[in-house]
Amino acid sequence: MHAKIAVLPGDGIGPEVTTEAVALLDVVAHLYNHQFEFETAPIGGNAIDSTGTPLPEMTLTLAKQSDGVLLGAVGGPRWDKEPAHRRPETGLLALRKGLDVFANLRPIQVFSNLVDASPLKREIVDGVDMLIVRELTGGLYFGRPRGRTEGPDGIDVVDTLQYSEREIRRILKLGFEIAEKRRRSLTSVDKANVLESSRVWREVAEAMAQDYPKVKLSHQLVDSAAMQIVRDPKRFDVVVTENLFGDILSDEAAVITGSIGLLPSASLGADGPGIYEPIHGSAPDIAGQGVANPLATMLSAAMLLRHSLGLEQEAQVVEDGVRRVLEEGARTPDLTGSSIGKADVIGTEEMAKRVREAVKKVAEDKAKNAG
Numbered sequence: 179m180h181a182k183i184a185v186l187p188g189d190g191i192g193p194e195v196t197t198e199a200v201a202l203l204d205v206v207a208h209l210y211n212h213q214f215e216f217e218t219a220p221i222g223g224n225a226i227d228s229t230g231t232p233l234p235e236m237t238l239t240l241a242k243q244s245d246g247v248l249l250g251a252v253g254g255p256r257w258d259k260e261p262a263h264r265r266p267e268t269g270l271l272a273l274r275k276g277l278d279v280f281a282n283l284r285p286i287q288v289f290s291n292l293v294d295a296s297p298l299k300r301e302i303v304d305g306v307d308m309l310i311v312r313e314l315t316g317g318l319y320f321g322r323p324r325g326r327t328e329g330p331d332g333i334d335v336v337d338t339l340q341y342s343e344r345e346i347r348r349i350l351k352l353g354f355e356i357a358e359k360r361r362r363s364l365t366s367v368d369k370a371n372v373l374e375s376s377r378v379w380r381e382v383a384e385a386m387a388q389d390y391p392k393v394k395l396s397h398q399l400v401d402s403a404a405m406q407i408v409r410d411p412k413r414f415d416v417v418v419t420e421n422l423f424g425d426i427l428s429d430e431a432a433v434i435t436g437s438i439g440l441l442p443s444a445s446l447g448a449d450g451p452g453i454y455e456p457i458h459g460s461a462p463d464i465a466g467q468g469v470a471n472p473l474a475t476m477l478s479a480a481m482l483l484r485h486s487l488g489l490e491q492e493a494q495v496v497e498d499g500v501r502r503v504l505e506e507g508a509r510t511p512d513l514t515g516s517s518i519g520k521a522d523v524i525g526t527e528e529m530a531k532r533v534r535e536a537v538k539k540v541a542e543d544k545a546k547n548a549g
């Protein structure tokens with residue numbers, strides 16, 4: 179197959195990890211006889227520096243014309259004090275909105291030989307397999323009015339948590355559909371004891387549940403969900419929630435897996451290209467050191483193969499390759515707490531190289547077994 183992939187490396191460790199994901203996709207293309215055409219464009223802080231805006235028109239156009247977007251991360255302290263229109267994060271939000279990718283899938287899976295990487299007890303994390311379905315283009319991130327004015331008590335500031343029923347319905351529909359294909363349990367997380375938006379969210383979910391009789395729908399308040407996610411994560415199958423709650427809960431859930439450097443994501447719309455990015459940020463504290471864990475971005479590339487290109491076998495080969503290198507003991511520093519050189523602690527490039535080699539071996543083994 180021929181596919182055009184837009185590569186948006188972004189800032190900090192973004193370029194370090196996307197380089198490795200592209201190299202991996204090249205290996206997959208070679209193994210399975212696909213033509214992947216990569217085109218790179220700026221987004222975030224580097225785009226502000228080079229063009230004055232965090233999402234240049236040409237970047238959005240390229241993304242729209244692609245079959246899938248592979249993104250690193252944006253942001254960094256250099257741009258933190260800038261006004262909203264010159265902040266890297268504004269570019270990312272505009273890209274998500276521009277592609278109308280309203281559903282952000284964040285799988286939280288524990289690799290069996292990484293159970294000890296988590297600070298949580300082995301019996302809590304072993305076997306966790308949950309999926310956070312985060313609404314991505316509404317809620318507090320986009321509601322209007324928003325901004326600051328001078329009031330009698332100093333600055334008066336407002337952010338708005340706004341959803342239309344249509345937006346709530348489409349994300350819940352996806353939550354139900356995915357739950358039907360998994361363990362048939364859907365936890366809708368809200369703050370219905372306080373927020374009107376959450377009350378409507380619950381009402382819509384209740385009404386929709388009639389159409390999905392096989393799915394067990396439950397509601398949970400976000401504060402208690404935050405506690406249960408680290409206390410007893412195995413109780414969750416699919417979690418569906420609004421934008422900000424999903425952002426916070428997914429970083430929290432990263433603790434279960436051992437590192438935020440492991441968690442991929444897919445952002446999908448009704449049609450058009452999806453965006454594939456790690457859930458972590460630009461990690462300014464380790465940028466440029468060659469120690470960032472590339473696996474979240476490489477696993478995001480697997481999600482691109484699956485969701486945007488329909489290449490399920492290729493996606494699985496990448497995931498099996500990652501599992502294999504972890505089984506062999508390879509660890510980036512975030513997974514061990516030790517530094518490079520100790521035991522099998524390796525940097526970004528070496529980890530990525532081992533995954534590429536493992537992917538080749540997995541593909542060979544599969545071909546042998548099939549033949």
Ligand SMILES: NC(=O)c1ccc[n+]([C@@H]2O[C@H](COP(=O)([O-])OP(=O)(O)OC[C@H]3O[C@@H](n4cnc5c(N)ncnc54)[C@H](O)[C@@H]3O)[C@@H](O)[C@H]2O)c1
Nearest residue numbers: 251252253254439457458459460461462463464470471512
């Ligand atoms: N999707 C995105 O582009 C995205 C996501 C989150 C944060 N951000 C931005 O990134 C900047 C930094 O944010 P932050 O520090 O709060 O969050 P962060 O996710 O960048 O980093 C949090 C911690 O996790 C570590 N970490 C993150 N990714 C890692 C990896 N792949 N390997 C090893 N360690 C890793 C970092 O070193 C840091 O200690 C901010 O400007 C923020 O807005 C961007």
Ligand SMILES: CC(C)[C@H](C(=O)O)[C@@H](O)C(=O)O
Nearest residue numbers: 252253267270271425457459
């Ligand atoms: C950088 C920021 C805008 C972004 C978000 O809040 O969505 C990030 O935290 C994420 O999780 O992708």
Ligand SMILES: [Mg+2]
Nearest residue numbers: 425426429457
């Ligand atoms: Mg986040």
